[in-house]
Amino acid sequence: MNTQTLAAQLASRHQPVKPISFGRICLEWASVTAISFAALVFYYGGFRADLSARLLEPFFTAEIALNFLLVVVAGLSATACAYPDRARTRMHQILLWIVFTGYSAIFLMAAFHRPDLAGPASGHEPHGLECLQCLLAFAIIPACWMSWRLRQLACVKPMQMGFTAILMAMATGGLGVRLLESGHLQDGLMLTHYLPILLLSGAGLLLGGKFFRW
Amino acid sequence: MKNDTREALLRPLFAQALSGDKRAYEKLLNEIAGFARNYVRRRLASPTDHDDVVQEILLSVHKALHTYDPARPCLPWLAAIMHYRLSDWLRKHYSIRAVRTLSADHAGDVFDQIASDEVTADPFAYESLEKAVETLPRGQQAVIQAMYREELTVRETSEKLGMSISAVKVTAHRAYRKLRMRLEGE
Numbered sequence: 001m002n003t004q005t006l007a008a009q010l011a012s013r014h015q016p017v018k019p020i021s022f023g024r025i026c027l028e029w030a031s032v033t034a035i036s037f038a039a040l041v042f043y044y045g046g047f048r049a050d051l052s053a054r055l056l057e058p059f060f061t062a063e064i065a066l067n068f069l070l071v072v073v074a075g076l077s078a079t080a081c082a083y084p085d086r087a088r089t090r091m092h093q094i095l096l097w098i099v100f101t102g103y104s105a106i107f108l109m110a111a112f113h114r115p116d117l118a119g120p121a122s123g124h125e126p127h128g129l130e131c132l133q134c135l136l137a138f139a140i141i142p143a144c145w146m147s148w149r150l151r152q153l154a155c156v157k158p159m160q161m162g163f164t165a166i167l168m169a170m171a172t173g174g175l176g177v178r179l180l181e182s183g184h185l186q187d188g189l190m191l192t193h194y195l196p197i198l199l200l201s202g203a204g205l206l207l208g209g210k211f212f213r214w
Numbered sequence: 215m216k217n218d219t220r221e222a223l224l225r226p227l228f229a230q231a232l233s234g235d236k237r238a239y240e241k242l243l244n245e246i247a248g249f250a251r252n253y254v255r256r257r258l259a260s261p262t263d264h265d266d267v268v269q270e271i272l273l274s275v276h277k278a279l280h281t282y283d284p285a286r287p288c289l290p291w292l293a294a295i296m297h298y299r300l301s302d303w304l305r306k307h308y309s310i311r312a313v314r315t316l317s318a319d320h321a322g323d324v325f326d327q328i329a330s331d332e333v334t335a336d337p338f339a340y341e342s343l344e345k346a347v348e349t350l351p352r353g354q355q356a357v358i359q360a361m362y363r364e365e366l367t368v369r370e371t372s373e374k375l376g377m378s379i380s381a382v383k384v385t386a387h388r389a390y391r392k393l394r395m396r397l398e399g400e
Contacts, residue, residue: 001370003251006269007243010276016234017279083281084294154278156298213302214277 020153022086025079029146033071033172036141040176044134048182059110066103067175073099074168078146081161081212082153096164107194131177131192138176139200143169147211155212162208167201220249221289228288232279243272246292253296263303269369271299306383346396354389357382 001009041047054060077096080086146165155161174197224245230238250271254264274295282291347358360371361382372382 001269001367001373003247003265003268003272004244006272006369007240007247010243010272011236011240014231014234014236014239014276017232019232019283020280021283083283083291084278084298085283085286085291088290088294154274154281154295156294214274 022079022083025082025149025153026076028149029075029079029142029168030072032145033075033142033168037138037172037176040138041180044180047179050182051179059106062106063103063110064175064178066099066106067171067178069099070103070171071168071175074164074171075146078150078161078164078168081157081164082150082155084154084156087156087160093160100167129192131181132196134180135170135173135177135193135196137173139169139173142172151212151214155214158212159205159209161212163201163205165208166204167197170197170200173197217289221287224292225284225288228282229284232282232284243275246275247272249292250296254300257300258304266368267300267303270303271296274299343393346393349396350389350392354385354392357385358389361386 048054055064073092073096077092080089080092086092143166146169150161150165174193177193224242227238227242227245231242247268250268251264254267254271255261258264258267275292278295282288347355350358356375357371357377360366360374361368366374368379368382368386371377372379375382377385
């Protein structure tokens, strides 16, 4: 078949097309994430008891704020990858790395220099597999929604989209765990919260190359 | 054509196409095909593959039209799709070579030789290949027949045999592998 015939065939089947706006997709994932987050907070019996006191601590507040920003920026970045013209802009990538670096820096500062700011060392349950389950419970719905919805668009950077979509979902999980669990910073937190976030986001990078191709 | 001129030409066509105007859409696709052909020609050495990539680009534009925002310039959107489709094509092309199977180009050369008048120059190779082709499953034989005897493109082969494009590529790829194993075993 020559190209002109293909163009004629495509045109003969053509119907009016309603563009799906970038803002609408962002609103959708933000709503789904917020609803699932609220439902899980309710399911787990509300926020941690010492949350109001902890929010007065600058490191904790900065960590939570940057975690929240990471959710938003990673979500925006994943959505941008699904729009060919927006995927080529570097602003969202730069913003993502600034927030990610800031988040990591704050976490490391709190963990190594002022561990007391991350919570008292006694009287709390240690972090363990329950944290990981909780993290995954918070992450699963946003991850599934992002994967399903963004696949319907036109991803031109599948690996980047896989990474950022899973990072957004896992950061949501991380935020949920930090607002629910009152354990202090320790190796367990690193192992059961942040390592899975990085590992699964890395897996998203690899799987995105397969899953988001069209 | 300069980018400003092309943008001025394509953007109204995009707007009309989104509203369902079939004639404007056909004109848009033909304009994109010309643009894409120039783009592909500058980046892809093998002229036999140009049409395949251009047609892939047109299909991608058709599938992705709902992601185009008419309030924004159309050329960055189009350029991103063309770049992605060409990269995807190259990735597939080189991944086939990387697994050290008989590449499509090589198989194409062999079958092109068969299809030409020069086959009599090497009757042994011709007969061996003929026999090897006859041992393939019927589906693979049909694909080889269409692509290298009748010289149809992948898309034309898919339409003739009622298969998807990816199924034709996979079937051809498996056929090449089997042919290579059989011919090397002889």
